[in-house]
Amino acid sequence: MTTSTTTPVAHTDPDVHDRLTLDVRAVAKSYGRGTASRHILADVTFAVHQGEFVTVVGPSGAGKTTLLRCLAGLLSPDTGEVVLEGANVTAPPKGLALVFQDYSRSLLPWMSVVGNVMLPLRRSGMKRTERQRIAEQALLAVGLAHATNLYPWQMSGGMQQRAAIARAVACRPEVLLMDEPFASVDAQTRADLEDLMLRLREELGMTVVLVTHDIDEAVYLADRVIVLSGAPTSVTEIIPVPLPGPRNQLRTKLEPAFAELRAHVLGLIRR
Ligand SMILES: Nc1ncnc2c1ncn2[C@@H]1O[C@H](COP(=O)(O)OP(=O)(O)OP(=O)(O)O)[C@@H](O)[C@H]1O
Numbered sequence: 001m002t003t004s005t006t007t008p009v010a011h012t013d014p015d016v017h018d019r020l021t022l023d024v025r026a027v028a029k030s031y032g033r034g035t036a037s038r039h040i041l042a043d044v045t046f047a048v049h050q051g052e053f054v055t056v057v058g059p060s061g062a063g064k065t066t067l068l069r070c071l072a073g074l075l076s077p078d079t080g081e082v083v084l085e086g087a088n089v090t091a092p093p094k095g096l097a098l099v100f101q102d103y104s105r106s107l108l109p110w111m112s113v114v115g116n117v118m119l120p121l122r123r124s125g126m127k128r129t130e131r132q133r134i135a136e137q138a139l140l141a142v143g144l145a146h147a148t149n150l151y152p153w154q155m156s157g158g159m160q161q162r163a164a165i166a167r168a169v170a171c172r173p174e175v176l177l178m179d180e181p182f183a184s185v186d187a188q189t190r191a192d193l194e195d196l197m198l199r200l201r202e203e204l205g206m207t208v209v210l211v212t213h214d215i216d217e218a219v220y221l222a223d224r225v226i227v228l229s230g231a232p233t234s235v236t237e238i239i240p241v242p243l244p245g246p247r248n249q250l251r252t253k254l255e256p257a258f259a260e261l262r263a264h265v266l267g268l269i270r271r
Pocket residue numbers: 031032040058059060061062063064065066067
């Protein structure tokens with residue numbers, strides 16, 4: 001895999017994000033019943049604006065995946081609500097796509113890459129030729145134009161995760177939710193995929209909410225970082241990231257402001 005030299009632009013101008021896309025209001029969630037009940041999310045409230053890249057960090061077990069599942073309509077909050085584009089999320093909404101950490105389980109091994117990317121487009125009612133054209137475009141956007149006919153098991157982990165990203169963005173989602181998407185790839189591939197996400201966000205105008213354990217990644221990618229407390233979880237702080245764009249893996253991470261933000265986030269998580 002080649003080193004990415006893309007120079008993604010990050011939105012640092014707050015005026016860009018004046019339209020509310022996702023509104024998370026006092027979400028609470030427990031697992032289990034009675035004495036076995038465990039209160040995971042206590043009161044999580046934040047808003048995400050159109051085109052924003054928001055990252056979510058917090059201690060292990062804080063309920064980051066649980067929160068993402070509530071945002072995706074895969075879990076119902078016990079109390080509170082998730083509102084996407086003004087509508088209450090009660091089931092997986094149209095206009096929202098998910099990318100998980102485990103790319104090996106998210107692609108169907110008996111289908112070619114282009115077949116995998118075309119799969120969710122079936123619901124659109126488009127003709128096969130149109131679905132194929134859109135899937136090939138998405139694969140081109142993630143740097144897999146040469147791999148459309150390969151099967152997932154013929155590709156590296158990074159390529160499989162690119163394919164999963166292509167499948168998610170082929171539907172042109174308003175909001176892309178990503179749960180630790182780069183945790184299983186090597187450091188260089190991870191940096192390439194981070195830059196790919198910044199570029200796609202720019203090109204497609206998507207709103208992105210990305211959960212990560214990696215504080216460098218959280219600060220590098222974000223317009224704002226949402227720091228969660230330990231369970232029972234609430235939002236500890238929402239931190240704007242006023243680092244200039246275009247972000248660059250070497251230059252951005254050498255900026256004193258990057259180091260300060262990184263230390264601040266780490267301090268909040270360790271508190
Ligand atoms: N379906 C479930 N049933 C019962 N408990 C669950 C379920 N899913 C998660 N949990 C528990 O809820 C807590 C939060 O889990 P979750 O995966 O949401 O946290 P996380 O912040 O994403 O964790 P990590 O940082 O380790 O990835 C954990 O203690 C987990 O064991």
